[in-house]
Amino acid sequence: MSVGTNGFELRKEIFADERDDNLNEIGKRTRRQDIEGHVTGRSPFYDDHLFDGLLHMRCVRSPHHHARVRRIDTAAAERMPGVVRIVTGRDVPVNLNTLLSLLDFGLDDEPILSEAKVAYKGEPVAAVIAETEAQARAAVQAVRVEWEVLPHVLDVEEALKPGAPSVNPAYPKNAFVYHGKYDHQKLRYGDLDRALAQADHVVEGRYQMSPIEQAPMETCGAIAAQEQNGRYVCYTGTQALFFSLGTASKVLNLPSSRLHFIGGTVGGGFGGKVDSVHEPLAILGTMLTGRPVKFQWDREEEMQVGAPRGAERWYITDGVMADGRIVARRFTGYFDCGAYTRLSSYAIIKGVGHLPGPYTIPNVYADVYCVYTNRTPATAMRGFGITGVDFAIEAHMDKVAETVGMNPVELRILNAYRDGDMKAHRRVAKNCALVECCQVAAEKAGVRLSPDLLAASSKTGGGGARGQLPAHTATDQNGRVEGYSSGSYAQKGGASAPASPAMPTPMPQPAPPPAPAPAASPPVASAPPPQPAPAAQPAKKPARSGAMRFSSLSGFRRR
Amino acid sequence: MTQVETYSTLDEAARAVGQGADYLAGGTVVMREVNAGRAAARLVRTVDPALRTITARGDTITLGAGVTLAQVLADPQLDFLHPVARVIGGPQVRNMGTVGGNLFAAHPYGDFAVALLALGARIQMAGSGGVRPVEDVLRDRAHPSGLVAGIEVPRPRPGSFGFSKVSRVKPKGVSILSIAVLAPHEGGPMRGVRVAYGAMGPGPLRSAAVERVLEGQRLDAATRERAAAVAAEGLQPPTDALASDWYRKEVAGVHLRRLLERMEHA
Amino acid sequence: MAKIPVTLTHNGTERAAFADPGQNLLEFLRRGLGDLSPKYGCGQGTCGACTVTIDGETHLSCLVLAETAAGRDVRTAAGLAKGATLDPLQDAFMEHFAAQCGYCTPGMLVSARALLDRNPNPSREEVVEAISGNLCRCTGYEPIIQAILSVAGRRASA
Numbered sequence: 014m015s016v017g018t019n020g021f022e023l024r025k026e027i028f029a030d031e032r033d034d035n036l037n038e039i040g041k042r043t044r045r046q047d048i049e050g051h052v053t054g055r056s057p058f059y060d061d062h063l064f065d066g067l068l069h070m071r072c073v074r075s076p077h078h079h080a081r082v083r084r085i086d087t088a089a090a091e092r093m094p095g096v097v098r099i100v101t102g103r104d105v106p107v108n109l110n111t112l113l114s115l116l117d118f119g120l121d122d123e124p125i126l127s128e129a130k131v132a133y134k135g136e137p138v139a140a141v142i143a144e145t146e147a148q149a150r151a152a153v154q155a156v157r158v159e160w161e162v163l164p165h166v167l168d169v170e171e172a173l174k175p176g177a178p179s180v181n182p183a184y185p186k187n188a189f190v191y192h193g194k195y196d197h198q199k200l201r202y203g204d205l206d207r208a209l210a211q212a213d214h215v216v217e218g219r220y221q222m223s224p225i226e227q228a229p230m231e232t233c234g235a236i237a238a239q240e241q242n243g244r245y246v247c248y249t250g251t252q253a254l255f256f257s258l259g260t261a262s263k264v265l266n267l268p269s270s271r272l273h274f275i276g277g278t279v280g281g282g283f284g285g286k287v288d289s290v291h292e293p294l295a296i297l298g299t300m301l302t303g304r305p306v307k308f309q310w311d312r313e314e315e316m317q318v319g320a321p322r323g324a325e326r327w328y329i330t331d332g333v334m335a336d337g338r339i340v341a342r343r344f345t346g347y348f349d350c351g352a353y354t355r356l357s358s359y360a361i362i363k364g365v366g367h368l369p370g371p372y373t374i375p376n377v378y379a380d381v382y383c384v385y386t387n388r389t390p391a392t393a394m395r396g397f398g399i400t401g402v403d404f405a406i407e408a409h410m411d412k413v414a415e416t417v418g419m420n421p422v423e424l425r426i427l428n429a430y431r432d433g434d435m436k437a438h439r440r441v442a443k444n445c446a447l448v449e450c451c452q453v454a455a456e457k458a459g460v461r462l463s464p465d466l467l468a469a470s471s472k473t474g475g476g477g478a479r480g481q482l483p484a485h486t487a488t489d490q491n492g493r494v495e496g497y498s499s500g501s502y503a504q505k506g507g508a509s510a511p512a513s514p515a516m517p518t519p520m521p522q523p524a525p526p527p528a529p530a531p532a533a534s535p536p537v538a539s540a541p542p543p544q545p546a547p548a549a550q551p552a553k554k555p556a557r558s559g560a561m562r563f564s565s566l567s568g569f570r571r572r
Numbered sequence: 573m574t575q576v577e578t579y580s581t582l583d584e585a586a587r588a589v590g591q592g593a594d595y596l597a598g599g600t601v602v603m604r605e606v607n608a609g610r611a612a613a614r615l616v617r618t619v620d621p622a623l624r625t626i627t628a629r630g631d632t633i634t635l636g637a638g639v640t641l642a643q644v645l646a647d648p649q650l651d652f653l654h655p656v657a658r659v660i661g662g663p664q665v666r667n668m669g670t671v672g673g674n675l676f677a678a679h680p681y682g683d684f685a686v687a688l689l690a691l692g693a694r695i696q697m698a699g700s701g702g703v704r705p706v707e708d709v710l711r712d713r714a715h716p717s718g719l720v721a722g723i724e725v726p727r728p729r730p731g732s733f734g735f736s737k738v739s740r741v742k743p744k745g746v747s748i749l750s751i752a753v754l755a756p757h758e759g760g761p762m763r764g765v766r767v768a769y770g771a772m773g774p775g776p777l778r779s780a781a782v783e784r785v786l787e788g789q790r791l792d793a794a795t796r797e798r799a800a801a802v803a804a805e806g807l808q809p810p811t812d813a814l815a816s817d818w819y820r821k822e823v824a825g826v827h828l829r830r831l832l833e834r835m836e837h838a
Numbered sequence: 839m840a841k842i843p844v845t846l847t848h849n850g851t852e853r854a855a856f857a858d859p860g861q862n863l864l865e866f867l868r869r870g871l872g873d874l875s876p877k878y879g880c881g882q883g884t885c886g887a888c889t890v891t892i893d894g895e896t897h898l899s900c901l902v903l904a905e906t907a908a909g910r911d912v913r914t915a916a917g918l919a920k921g922a923t924l925d926p927l928q929d930a931f932m933e934h935f936a937a938q939c940g941y942c943t944p945g946m947l948v949s950a951r952a953l954l955d956r957n958p959n960p961s962r963e964e965v966v967e968a969i970s971g972n973l974c975r976c977t978g979y980e981p982i983i984q985a986i987l988s989v990a991g992r993r994a995s996a
Contacts, residue, residue, distance in 0.1 A: 045938070047940065048937050050940065053918075054915040058877070230975050231879070280941030311880075312884075600898075607900060642895070661971065663967070663968055664949070665883060665898070668902075
């Protein structure tokens with residue numbers, strides 16, 4: 014063990030034989046390349062650009078959770094001082110989109126400016142452009158909207174009940190449709206019901222988290238202006254410059270060659286600046302007025318209208334043997350997507366790929382729903398798709414430990430995955446380290462572990478029978494829906510499918526077992542079924558020596 | 573959008589504040605409304621230097637309405653008010669916010685006013701408005717009858733005044749509720765007890781129930797318990813984004829007891 | 839409505855520009871004078887990203903009416919460096935990783951400079967109180983506290 018200059022420990026004795034002692038950055042005081050700009054105030058956030066004749070855009074927003082729009086009357090507002098133009102849905106060339114249409118994942122479901130109805134409090138129905146922000150504010154107040162208030166639903170399980178208000182016209186039953194087939198994402202591995210019936214204990218738990226607002230110091234926004242040669246320049250605080258470029262191009266029906274996006278200096282994002290809602294409207298504003306237009310959220314909008322991390326509710330049922338081995342785990346999960354899909358559909362793909370957590374459990378079953386409610390649409394935040402279910406899993410592990418009378422750290426070491434184990438998403442575990450983390454945590458917390466547990470290692474005890482796919486996996490057609498097709502991402506054959514870094518890509522299996530082809534579709538982008546096994550591939554030296562166990566870029570992704 | 577009129581004296585400003593004008597003091601409340609486009613079309617302010625003076629006469633200290641919380645903290649003769657001023661806002665807000673403005677700062681702000689209520693402050697009104705008890709000004713603050721010129725604060729006997737601001741975030745965090753206790757005791761039983769709360773009703777108010785329990789008693793464990801038991805009696809705290817009425821009723825007694833214990837051992 | 843001429847001293851130089859009626863000092867500094875260092879975070883006086891000093895005392899420029907700053911000495915983060923020479927606090931922030939996204943940094947530096955100008959040797963508690971009106975969502979505050987204490991000559995560890 015050595016102590017770095019910032020006082021943290023480097024436990025180099027762990028996995029010492031895999032490690033080159035070549036840490037060039039960790040433990041050293043390396044200056045951020047942008048910090049001089051930060052301390053001099055010169056870092057160019059999107060609003061740190063001065064434009065002659067800058068106009069200000071503010072939106073007219075729904076005060077209701079759910080309502081039809083009968084009429085939008087802008088006459089009085091148009092006459093107010095400083096008002097240059099009022100934009101409605103009619104002005105938007107392509108007024109329906111979903112963020113992941115960039116990857117052909119999901120249906121276009123969200124208007125840029127809503128015309129027929131609104132499905133969350135704060136949803137915009139018009140945008141006022143005026144000479145000053147104060148004038149835009151005042152004119153927004155003067156826009157008259159006739160609303161027909163509709164019943165609303167704010168709870169995920171209520172939203173899935175028959176007769177619940179239908180939130181999103183693209184998904185009338187309030188659930189995203191996965192792969193054109195099911196109203197939830199499935200994970201099936203082994204035979205859960207049989208294993209539960211044989212378990213010594215059945216432990217149930219219900220876990221709930223609220224939406225969490227990223228609350229960056231800089232609010233979301235963009236400034237767009239005419240450039241030369243028919244191009245528009247857009248300064249933006251987005252975290253996802255290419256998402257924003259692609260979305261603006263589609264929504265405005267402009268080739269991206271006519272868009273010049275400048276960004277990368279973000280005053281805090283934490284996942285909340287990926288939805289790309291500001292750039293299209295700012296650019297549309299400059300297209301319609303011929304002048305630079307700034308569309309900036311104020312703090313109240315950032316907190317209320319800005320997409321939070323979506324709330325999640327998880328039901329977990331474990332089948333546990335008396336000695337603490339977890340033999341079965343069932344998840345029913347509900348992601349509160351809010352009114353529109355955005356990234357929640359994909360969050361669940363990520364989350365389900367993560368189940369059942371870093372543990373080797375031979376029977377795993379998950380149904381995870383992306384549920385539409387009349388809440389603010391959710392989006393990404395730190396550990397997007399994973400952190401919520403991890404909270405549920407780890408809280409549940411403690412409950413299981415209490416049930417069997419084991420120390421919670423012991424329970425985790427016992428059930429932790431080891432190198433060579435088959436995981437529930439049908440990939441072999443490699444570069445595991447949970448056992449070692451538990452041992453160090455126990456040491457720090459003053460928890461005494463038995464010699465057996467202290468001797469445990471991620472590198473031993475895995476593989477063999479644990480590395481085999483289950484002999485039988487029970488599958489079902491629960492939640493089957495009709496009338497939807499999958500996007501091109503789910504087409505077999507590979508070549509025509511876009512190589513999308515956003516989707517988990519297939520990993521070559523070093524020693525594929527003789528495959529009973531799994532009866533259920535894998536819960537990830539379709540890979541060709543495993544080919545008949547050649548000889549096990551020789552272990553390749555990884556491209557970055559010594560880095561394999563310690564990096565998420567494990568080299569197993571196809572690049 | 574907002575027109576500002578600046579007057580050299582408070583009395584001129586008081587005459588100019590009529591229908592449809594907001595009075596601008598430190599700006600920590602009114603400028604929020606200006607920024608949000610919700611303020612009145614006219615703002616009236618004054619640069620009268622008399623508003624920033626602090627004068628002591630006998631046992632009464634008079635603060636000009638424009639005295640900032642930072643000025644309070646910098647003045648040793650206002651030491652009994654330092655625990656109050658210190659927990660209001662952050663340093664910037666204390667440089668800007670005034671003791672007069674705090675009287676009109678609605679929940680969840682206005683903790684200095686809670687302290688003034690317990691201390692029995694008297695409010696000097698501008699022009700011919702005379703001097704009024706602070707509770708009258710607080711009661712009428714939705715429709716003020718004039719501008720505040722100064723605040724007369726009776727200096728409490730050492731060890732007789734205590735203040736507690738209950739907030740989740742420290743050091744700067746908005747208050748869930750605040751408590752101010754004036755309990756003069758001269759080494760014997762407490763006489764002339766005044767107990768004031770913030771956020772336990774529509775505005776700063778006194779707790780008759782707690783005052784009845786404390787009056788004439790010595791401050792000891794038994795008295796503290798009896799006071800805590802009636803801490804929320806007869807009160808309807810608000811439910812808002814910070815806390816529910818239930819929560820405020822549950823914790824008022826806990827924080828009251830802790831404050832009284834600190835005062836007993838001080 | 840007529841604009842209002844406002845003359846003030848900005849980082850040591852006399853400057854003048856026109857303010858809109860009701861315009862706050864933050865907007866006046868950014869749009870009127872072209873000083874983009876103070877930032878908009880809330881417009882409500884809760885975040886501190888707009889912190890400047892007026893006559894040596896920290897203020898929330900989003901809550902100051904621009905015209906009330908006339909004739910006064912206004913200083914912002916952009917005025918901390920003297921030409922190419924950075925303020926020791928700026929060096930310390932860089933050294934201690936006291937900025938990530940950088941959006942709170944100008945306001946934070948102004949509050950830190952105001953503290954050290956009146957109290958060159960603050961305790962940790964005094965540093966915490968001095969920056970309590972400046973929110974940061976990235977660093978967790980500790981690197982900022984360490985940076986300020988290091989300039990004040992204290993040990994880097996609490």
